[in-house]
Amino acid sequence: MNEIAHNLAQVQNKILAATERCGRASEEVTLLAVSKTKPASAIAEAVAAGQRAFGENYVQEGVDKIRYFAQIGEAALEWHFIGPLQSNKSRLVAEHFDWCHTVDRLRIATRLSEQRPAELAPLNVLIQINISDEQSKSGIALSELDALAADVATLPGLVLRGLMAIPAPEPDYEHQLAVCQKMADAFSSLKNRYPTVDTLSLGMTDDMDAAIAAGSTMVRIGTAIFGARDYSAR
Ligand SMILES: *Cc1c(COP(=O)(O)O)cnc(C)c1O
Numbered sequence: 001m002n003e004i005a006h007n008l009a010q011v012q013n014k015i016l017a018a019t020e021r022c023g024r025a026s027e028e029v030t031l032l033a034v035s036k037t038k039p040a041s042a043i044a045e046a047v048a049a050g051q052r053a054f055g056e057n058y059v060q061e062g063v064d065k066i067r068y069f070a071q072i073g074e075a076a077l078e079w080h081f082i083g084p085l086q087s088n089k090s091r092l093v094a095e096h097f098d099w100c101h102t103v104d105r106l107r108i109a110t111r112l113s114e115q116r117p118a119e120l121a122p123l124n125v126l127i128q129i130n131i132s133d134e135q136s137k138s139g140i141a142l143s144e145l146d147a148l149a150a151d152v153a154t155l156p157g158l159v160l161r162g163l164m165a166i167p168a169p170e171p172d173y174e175h176q177l178a179v180c181q182k183m184a185d186a187f188s189s190l191k192n193r194y195p196t197v198d199t200l201s202l203g204m205t206d207d208m209d210a211a212i213a214a215g216s217t218m219v220r221i222g223t224a225i226f227g228a229r230d231y232s233a234r
Helices: 003-021 040-048 059-071 087-096 106-115 142-152 173-193 208-214
Strands: 030-034 053-056 078-081 099-103 123-129 158-165 199-201 218-221
Touching: 003 030, 003 040, 003 208, 040 059, 053 059, 059 078, 059 087, 087 106, 099 106, 099 158, 106 123, 106 142, 106 158, 123 142, 123 199, 142 158, 142 173, 158 173, 173 199, 173 208, 199 218, 208 218
Parallel strands: 030 053, 030 218, 053 078, 078 099, 099 123, 123 158, 158 199
Antiparallel strands: none
């Protein structure tokens, strides 16, 4: 087994253990492999090991990888845009990605909807919540969610699938769980109102257990699968 396949198996085991601890089925939690800065060869190793869903943060880099895998006939992959999105890059996301996790304003949502090619399925979107209320972070406050969700749900080029958050680091599990629970409450109330909502993108390496206990359906893991990132070439 190569290193990436080995790492993937370990992460899958951690997800399994976390779901078992809280009495959930492991199939309820999707592993999103965050491949930003990593070469196509690393992604290909993960694909060979059975991984299907990949997360990218930089639009052009992600599009290059999507094109590459389409070209070699690897069509069954799912590409998630998880980075901050600027308006001038929205067209590339709308034209190439399957998901966008970082919708945090109507203007971006409207552009993504208008720019989504008619021959593709609508773009799956998550509304990003700034759950730890950090000044420097993107995402909206929970108090703004109902209004934005109502608008996003009307856009024909998008499907509202749920919520995403990047909680600030917390000192221990109990604090992590409290923050994740706030997200889970907002998610379940959204789910009750919109039948398309089924995805809570929450949990990274350090808070995965708490996120899964609270009800996350998608954890985003990069370094534990692909190793440390090298940003020097960017
Ligand atoms: C980079 C990134 C991750 C993965 O982080 P790792 O520490 O490498 O596991 C998850 N979510 C988002 C939004 C990211 O930008």
